[in-house]
Amino acid sequence: MTTLKDIGEELSLSVATVSRALNGFPEVSLRTRQKVRETADRMGYRPNRVAQRLVTGRSGxxxxxxxxxxxxxxxxxxxxxxxxxxxxxxxxxxxxxxxxxxxxxxxxxxxxxxxxxxxxxxxxxxxxxxxxxxxxxxxxxxxxxxxxxxxxxxxxxxxxxDNQAVSADAVDLLVALGHKSIALINGTLRHAYAADRLTGFKTAMARHGLRPQATSEAVIESHGYTKALAMLAAGTPPTAFLCASTQVAAGVVRATADRGLRIPRDVSIVAHDDAHSQVRAVDFDPPLTVTRAPLxxxxxxxxxxxxxxxxxxxxxxxxxxxxxxxxxxxxxxxxxxxx
Amino acid sequence: MTTLKDIGEELSLSVATVSRALNGFPEVSLRTRQKVRETADRMGYRPNRVAQRLVTGRSGxxxxxxxxxxxxxxxxxxxxxxxxxxxxxxxxxxxxxxxxxxxxxxxxxxxxxxxxxxxxxxxxxxxxxxxxxxxxxxxxxxxxxxxxxxxxxxxxxxxxxDNQAVSADAVDLLVALGHKSIALINGTLRHAYAADRLTGFKTAMARHGLRPQATSEAVIESHGYTKALAMLAAGTPPTAFLCASTQVAAGVVRATADRGLRIPRDVSIVAHDDAHSQVRAVDFDPPLTVTRAPLxxxxxxxxxxxxxxxxxxxxxxxxxxxxxxxxxxxxxxxxxxxx
DNA sequence: GCCGTGCTTCAAATCGTTTTGAAAAGATTT
DNA sequence: AAATCTTTTCAAAACGATTTGAAGCACGGC
The missing domain is CATH 3.40.50.2300 (Response regulator)
Structure with missing residues (x-):
């Protein structure tokens, strides 16, 4: 293995100069720098990472x-x-x-x-x-x-x-469409992102003078299904759902179908889409309105x-x-x- | 970060002695060795892998x-x-x-x-x-x-x-049961294991004086299905299949069902089982006879x-x-x- | 008291690099 | 031509471990 010392001996230069030349320091003259570079290439020099790391304290x-x-x-x-x-x-x-x-x-x-x-x-x-x-x-x-x-x-x-904005943007869109009863089907609040989504949701709803409805659980299809089903059966059923993920949205879609409701005529759905390849927002019928941010x-x-x-x-x-x-x-x- | 030097200073010993003590060299007295070990533990010493590598050439x-x-x-x-x-x-x-x-x-x-x-x-x-x-x-x-x-x-x-033995054992079992027309649905021969399975299969069949039937492709369900279907429709359909994996076996099972054949009355199946959790041999109906070797x-x-x-x-x-x-x-x- | 003989311990070299502080060489001013 | 400043180069220390060769020490034999 070629080392700095080898190059130095070849050119009658010190290792220090060779090192600086290769690292492009300005205090070594252009002529030597080029000569060093060239001999290093010729001799097939590869810096020893281990030695580099020992002295720099970084391991890479x-x-x-x-x-x-x-x-x-x-x-x-x-x-x-x-x-x-x-x-x-x-x-x-x-x-x-x-x-x-x-x-x-x-x-x-x-x-x-x-x-x-x-x-x-x-x-x-x-x-x-x-x-x-x-x-x-x-x-x-x-x-x-x-x-x-x-x-x-x-x-x-x-x-x-910006998970608060994710909820807020969705709420703003739905409110602009005339929705008043909006539900968030969120991930478990243990996860920081879900807590943010909930905060953003509540804040945005309050800003529009609306009462928020929310539930938080694992972001799986069945959660979307059961919660949406329950909410749709309640006194004032939501006319729009905010879904934590496209998986959850799939569950909500199934629930609305079970209740004989149509999307978007009876129920609107917005999901957050992190671009999982498994459940694609555009493959839904109708294709999902989403807040999109690929992981x-x-x-x-x-x-x-x-x-x-x-x-x-x-x-x-x-x-x-x-x-x-x-x-x-x-x-x-x-x-x-x-x- | 604690270094050998730190320990040496703590105990008024040279780094050399500390190094040997920790590496269990016999030429350092038991008493010092124990003392060094103990202080090293107390100070939370961890050898610097980079430094070790530089001098020994090993990094762990x-x-x-x-x-x-x-x-x-x-x-x-x-x-x-x-x-x-x-x-x-x-x-x-x-x-x-x-x-x-x-x-x-x-x-x-x-x-x-x-x-x-x-x-x-x-x-x-x-x-x-x-x-x-x-x-x-x-x-x-x-x-x-x-x-x-x-x-x-x-x-x-x-x-x-032993992939040759995998095929040979299966063939021996089937021949003992009276099968004469046996087919191997193998993985792509690009993979070394598949080449071995084929060799073992051919050798074993030849040993019993039988003509081997084999096909090699990706180990997925659909391959098992299409190939088994084709073979069962041919002149002398196999009465037994050797499957490269449980996935392939699933395809073969589907093909036999499509043809109205029953397992094991009309067709026997042996699969190799590397204990993937997805497609479990015991969940088949009837449960699969396998050569088993968990990955x-x-x-x-x-x-x-x-x-x-x-x-x-x-x-x-x-x-x-x-x-x-x-x-x-x-x-x-x-x-x-x-x- | 001198000298070998184990048994422990140590100082120093080594690995290949970066970096510091100083020296040498060259250019500029006085 | 001496003094000063710049540019270029160098020797040596550092990083943290292992390993070599030598030295210190207690021991008993001569």
């Missing part, structure tokens, strides 16, 4: 912990995220070390990875309100970036969509932000709150005439 | 490249394998670094990871016949262990089930073998060829009386 590796469901499967989208994240980091000369969260203590896998002390930082996802992992990493002073924002006053690096779009920014954090950029400059796009399709229409 | 980290399908999903079983592998390596003080194969050149991700030269070795899976990755790693002299055997005369470390059982041995290879154990001693278990259930029965 970041960690991520996979949360796995009890049946040892994971989210369908996970692989796409993983792929894109790996690619985004790879461009930045950074590798991803994976660990698996086997339940019990959410902090344990982070502790284990830190113990090995070869990691520069972490990428976290799916933060919960008062997430213990975030508290842990901050207390230990370990750099990290979160996909999601655990609290509105977060003082760490994150990438997140995969987070990968590039997350990599970028983490590198910024590692580079010492202050946290406030490493926060991205993105607006979801409101896409109006066939599942929303004017509110039905009052009965 | 191994790599694995994930092959992802074009739709960016991966095998359902993948997470379980990943979990178990991580755990098995963790016990051996080794970390797993993941990269993702984004198509195009199968060797490229390995090259990238090697360039970073912080890895001690690799775990490969799903080898193909004449796998370029294996050729590459061997040519570069990089240690690796393969889950699967790319060729019968493999001269590298691997863990694999997950490979994790411990793979970790063990890789560490052996890294420790310099010669390749021939790092090869494991495991027999699959033949489990006879309701899907096999005596051959039907000749028409």
């Amino acid at each position: 590796m970041v960690g991520m912990v996979l949360k796995i469901k009890p049946d040892m499967t994971a989210d369908e989208m996970f692989f796409e995220i993983l792929t894109r994240l790996t690619a985004a980091l790879s461009v930045r000369e950074t590798d991803l070390v994976l660990a698996v969260d086997q339940g019990t203590d959410p902090v344990a896998p982070y502790e284990r990875m830190i113990e090995r002390n070869i990691l520069d930082g972490f990428i976290l996802n799916a933060p919960q309100t008062n997430d213990p992992r975030i508290a842990f990493l901050r207390q230990r002073g370990i750099p990290f970036v979160v996909h999601g924002r655990a609290a509105p006053d977060a003082d760490y690096a994150f990438y997140e969509i 995969r779009d987070a990968c590039e920014p997350l990599a970028e932000l983490l590198l910024d954090v590692l580079g010492g950029k202050p946290a406030p400059e490493c926060q991205r709150l993105i607006k979801a796009e409101l896409i109006v399709r066939g599942s929303t229409g004017p509110a039905p005439k009052e009965a | 980290m191994v790599g694995m490249v994930l092959k992802i399908k074009p739709d960016m999903t991966a095998d359902e079983m993948f997470f379980e394998i990943l979990t178990r592998l991580t755990a098995a390596l963790s016990v051996r003080e080794t970390d797993l670094v993941l990269a993702v194969d984004q198509g195009t050149d199968p060797v490229a991700p390995y090259e990238r990871m090697i360039e970073r030269n912080i890895l001690d070795g690799f775990i490969l899976n799903a080898p193909q016949t004449n796998d370029p990755r294996i050729a590459f790693l061997r040519q570069r002299g990089i240690p690796f262990v393969v889950h699967g055997r790319a060729a019968p005369d493999a001269d590298y470390a691997f863990y694999e089930i 997950r059982d490979a994790c411990e041995p793979l970790a063990e073998l890789l560490l052996d290879v890294l420790g310099g154990k010669p390749a021939p001693e790092c090869q494991r060829l495991i027999k699959a278990e033949l489990i006879v259930r309701g899907s096999t029965g005596p051959a039907p009386k000749e028409a």
